[in-house]
Amino acid sequence: MTEKAKPLTDLAIANAAVMKPILEIAENAGIPEEAVEQYGRYKAKIDVNKLPVTQSFGKVVLVTATSPTPAGEGKSTVTVGLADALSRLGEKSMIALREPSLGPVMGMKGGAAGGGYAQVLPMEEINLHFNGDIHAITTANNALSALIDNHIHQGNTLGIDPRRITWKRALDMNDRALRHITIGLGGPTQGVPREDGFDITVASEIMAVFCLATSLPDLKERLSQMVIGYTYQKEAVTVRDLGVEGALTLLLKEAFKPNLVQTIEGTPALIHGGPFANIAHGCNSLMATNTARQLADIVVTEAGFGSDLGAEKFMDIKARKGGFAPDAVVVVTTIRALKMHGGVAKSDLGAENVQAVMDGIVNLEKHLETVRAFGVQPVVALNRFITDSSAELDYVLKWCKDKGVRAALTDVWGLGGEGGLDLAKQVLELIDEPNDFAPLYNVEQSVVEKITTIVQKVYGGKGIVLTDKARKDLIQIEQNGWDILPVCMAKTQYSFSDDPKKLGRPEDFTITIREIIPKLGAGFLVCLTGDIMTMPGLPKTPAALNMDIDEKGNAVGLM
Template identity: 65%
Template sequence: MTATASSPSANASGFPVLSDLEIARAATLRPIDEIAASAGIPADALELYGRYKAKIDVGRLPAPGPLGQVVLVSAISPTPAGEGKSTLTVGLADSLARAGKRTMIALREPSLGPILGMKGGATGGGHSQVLPMEDINLHFTGDFHAITAANNALCALVDNHIFQGNALGIDPRRVAVRRVMDMNDRSLRDIVTGLGGPGQGVPRETGFDITVASEVMAVFCLASSVADLRERLGRITVGYTYARQPVTAADLGAAGVMAMLLKDAFKPNLVQTIAGTPALVHGGPFANIAHGCNSALATMTARRLADVVVTEAGFGADLGAEKFIDIKARYADVAPAAVVLVATVRALKMHGGVPKDQLTAPDTAAVERGFENLVRHVENVRKFGLEPVVALNRFGTDTAEELETVLRLSRSAGVRAAIADVWGRGGGSDGGDELAREVLAALESPGTCRPLYPLELGVEEKIATLVREVYRGAAVEYSEQARRTLAQIRENGWNGLPVCMAKTQYSFSDNPALLGAPEGFTVHVRELWPRTGAGFIVAVTGQIMTMPGLPKEPAAMRMDLDDQGRVTGLF
């Protein structure tokens, strides 16, 4: 987000109104080896990427003692107005550190395509950022390039195998893996490869996905060790034979080279916040296509090093938090002890029926109407055995009456709530003190995290459970293609995998225009994608796409390099 009049607390904090890039450049960073030492990371476990970035060799860390508690930051259903969840995550961690807790952050890496498209940046904002923000938002330590290379090596090996005689009998019409790139490019969604004659390969229809939507990214972020990474890569279903039997990357002999290409990227990245809190920024699957969490290895590493780990799951709690608990926490020891739900007055007003261009006008009645969306998320979090804390992310246009309305409604719902001013004041100052106190109180009596459904349920029953319990829908309809895949899932023994719903982030339903807290709708599943390496089944609803396009005026058009070689226009 940029520092305009509608930015969080731009007018309320008393700080000069600067852009996020200006604030980041004004910060004094500590050498990364000092940050590592403060987190208990020995020097021989660090692999330096310049002065302010490093990778951690987890195998060189000291033996773990008691593991830290995980605080999962999620949100109400997001709106195009923006809720500042990453900013809140960073600010909360800084505030917990300020309160004397040994704290570490675990965040996703930004994807370059959305940064150059819609976002402009994804490292927090204002005085609550992870740094160096320019590096993190651009190529960082090259992790996404390594994931791209590993994925595309697999695709090349599949096509070469078919061309060189096809001993495995792979049906070219049923190849399940697609090439990827970390860029938004709609023209590559559907293509034909192998044109140009017999020497150029076997022609087939295929396409490109964005790197963060790939199964290799999902595998990367769920693997708990190098051995687990290689095994999961080998389990990726690359396609099906003419007899419709699955063929895996291991069958192809591709798992080893893919693991080799990922060996350095798999080490978590260490950076810092403006306030000097250590942060592990590693991995980044999309939340509305995949499971939307940073790498399991980074979160587990942070638990070894800190008393409290603040991590984030993408979009609203119906997507990110649900997948964190039902998928990530099943595979890794990262179950949250508390959940923070980020809300804003603006988002509540939008869920209450106010158009985006009228959100700055005071309207407590709309806040009250939109509060039903927040209540729904509170109820859902409690179904996982956890008690949420509402973090009201303050914006400069919020009125005192509107803020008090949210606090009053939260108290009436029996949920802890606090106003956070971490964009304008920073968690390293006093902007998140009240929120930190509420989170620490919640951690004193942590919930017992539990998945929503047992794995013994079939895939169809798991989807029905999510639609009924989390979304409050009445029914699920499957396309003919999805019905055929359901039968295939049962035949191949994949029915015991968890489900990863791919749906719009803007609504509990699969209709992005259905805001608030709708009930009684039907969810339409048009495709099912077995992700046997990652270990889940993707259920695709609505118009979800795995290769985004650029907007009419991409953020990239505002970016440049000045004569001193400094980035301009980024965030």
């Protein structure tokens, strides 16, 4: 990787950057001052109701990746660097990204603000609390839990069965001890004892609702449709039945406004909403994406993890609901990732191994096939690392050329937008070409048909196996008429299969669906596979152990 003068840690590079006042960023983006609500000097929320009305909308470039590895692929970094490169070429570009969750920031995955010289700023604040949106979602989620338990304690006029409450509390932190808990102990004045549990906030249905709503009235309506449990007669109970959708919307009204920040090079970025892609739908808010489309000619956005998770849900859920199509899809990969998919251990990635790249490139091949299955052409961004050899890089670029796939070597971590110019030029060529975008399945198909379509066309598997629990869920879903919803697969990000150890391109496998959870507010059915958890745990050595603060209040060890 080409290196600039030190400092070279992400945090040090971010701290050395000179930011522009957010009002200047807003003005350059065409946002009138009356629409800008400043959160300090360098952050703001945007009141979309005060934006100028337009009938034209910018084109959308989706950034996805090959199956992630512990070596890191740099998808968010490429997203930022590509937008900066487009700006350098004179294009009016804007970024739409998810907000980082404190769970992975304090755990092991890290933040979501890019890296090196392709970052959004202020990086420290974005990764730690930001403008409080995720806290607002946590509060709304737990307010609903408190209201459910209070309703039961105060007489339970709806006849809610405490054994069939499906709504969980939430916390934006990895905490395995909270997956299964018992509440209401201590006597009659302490409430009704029952089993409960916590999801990480980014897996909360309120987060999904928040990210798929298109206006405050739509947000309120979606919140009202959320199922919180069932009565003794096994009838669904919704937020509307409790009559608290207004209160929940009130708690979210400020958070619902998109957040405006900037890249190191001054490209405007909207960062808003943050569902995980392995347990939720993995895309930033429709509010932010549509606002960016309204303001810019090209919107660069990303979806979590690989194309089998984030990109599939972007196409089948977000784009379907948002009424727009991606004009190009960038698939990020690295030599390091391909070597891991080719069987090389993380400790040996620094050594040249062209054969391992050849063995692991089948993973990239499947992701490219998946993108094309949606009728959109991909561009490969080969994200360069300093340990990559010329022979390894040349092999991948030639392989792409032989396959008729556009590809560009990128070095946005080390060079910022300059390192993404080739990628930007190829994207510009592609977005002017027509595509045949369409979701993979029709929502009127049966739930089994929809799941099977994803497993076969996206994962490359043979089919599915339903557990007894999933079969019972399916019967209930069909009886209630919820089977016309899209499906949101909750699956490991590390493999196309539901076994995280099967790297590369596994074949001849089935996906086990252990549970199907209706999320009526979000408007999809969550299908839990394998041992995927909606409340992750911390690793043996959490990233938090490296974090500190100096005597001047500056962060230490944050990325």
